[in-house]
Amino acid sequence: NAGVTQTPKFRILKIGQSMTLQCTQDMNHNYMYWYRQDPGMGLKLIYYSVGAGITDKGEVPNGYNVSRSTTEDFPLRLELAAPSQTSVYFCASTDRVDGNQPQHFGDGTRLSIL
Amino acid sequence: QKEVEQDPGPLSVPEGAIVSLNCTYSNSAFQYFMWYRQYSRKGPELLMYTYSSGNKEDGRFTAQVDKSSKYISLFIRDSQPSDSATYLCAMTWNFNKFYFGSGTKLNVKP
Numbered sequence: 001n002a003g004v005t006q007t008p009k010f011r012i013l014k015i016g017q018s019m020t021l022q023c024t025q026d027m028n029h030n031y032m033y034w035y036r037q038d039p040g041m042g043l044k045l046i047y048y049s050v051g052a053g054i055t056d057k058g059e060v061p062n063g064y065n066v067s068r069s070t071t072e073d074f075p076l077r078l079e080l081a082a083p084s085q086t087s088v089y090f091c092a093s094t095d096r097v098d099g100n101q102p103q104h105f106g107d108g109t110r111l112s113i114l
Numbered sequence: 115q116k117e118v119e120q121d122p123g124p125l126s127v128p129e130g131a132i133v134s135l136n137c138t139y140s141n142s143a144f145q146y147f148m149w150y151r152q153y154s155r156k157g158p159e160l161l162m163y164t165y166s167s168g169n170k171e172d173g174r175f176t177a178q179v180d181k182s183s184k185y186i187s188l189f190i191r192d193s194q195p196s197d198s199a200t201y202l203c204a205m206t207w208n209f210n211k212f213y214f215g216s217g218t219k220l221n222v223k224p
Contacts, residue, residue: 004157031209040122042202042214043158050210058211090157096209102148103212105157 002026006091006106013081013113021076021109023091031094032074033058033103034066036087043090049074081113117141120203120215129224133190137203137215140184144205144213147179149188152200152217161201162188193222 007022025032030051035043035058045058049068063085065077074093078085088110092103120137127133135149146165150158162177164170164186170177176189186205190197203215 033212035214040216042118042120042216043204043212044214045211048210056210092157094209102146102160102163102206102209103158105159107157108155 004091004093004104004106006089006109008109009107010110011112013078013111015081015083015113017081018077018079019081019111021078021089021091021111023074023076023106024072025074025091025093025104026072027093027095027104028071029093029095029104030071031096032068033092034064034074034076035090035092036060036085037090037108038087046076046089078111083113085111086113087111117213118203118205118215121218122216124219124221126221126223127193129193129195129222131193131222133188133193133197133220133222135188135190135201135203135218135220137186138184139186139205139213141207141213142181142184143207145207146205146209147177147186148204148212149175149177149186150202150204151197152202154199158202193220195222195224198222 033048034046047066049055149162152158167181178187200217206212
């Protein structure tokens with residue numbers, strides 16, 4: 001039972017480079033989310049999706065893009081990496097039906113921009 | 115004003131103590147309230163989930179929601195060293211957007 005899988009676990013980027021953070025869930029959840037967590041801070045919502053083909057901005061979307069072509073996958077794209085995007089990124093999913101488990105989280109991608 | 119406020123701690127208690135963790139919020143539309151536990155270098159895991167006001171108990175954990183005061187609490191009884199982690203409160207009104215507190219770091223000393 002994989003749950004939410006994020007790849008890569010760690011990555012170092014140079015300023016101006018681009019990359020895609022991958023997120024896959026095998027629970028057939030419609031709702032998926034991307035968060036960033038800075039040291040000593042809570043989670044800030046970047047983007048979310050309520051189903052395949054539907055995405056919307058969260059609190060901190062600038063500098064990021066997402067797509068949702070399938071129910072399972074919700075990749076996050078950084079086009080021009082900046083030092084301010086150094087953070088830990090978490091992907092989460094929920095089916096909104098199971099009231100005892102609103103969100104399942106992956107173990108995160110630790111990203112450093114140098 | 116932040117949507118959700120949470121004291122970052124750290125909070126250090128002896129083993130067996132009762133721990134009280136709290137969050138306040140500003141948006142009266144929030145209906146669903148959650149507490150997550152996060153160990154170092156791991157994703158958050160759900161501890162407690164409450165809809166609207168009231169109390170909910172699960173083993174050593176009790177969650178309380180007071181919507182009139184916009185205040186939620188998590189109590190941990192008979193705290194154990196394995197409870198040492200960061201505790202995050204979170205809330206939402208429609209499951210589209212979740213709002214998290216900054217987290218309280220708890221250390222339970224043996």
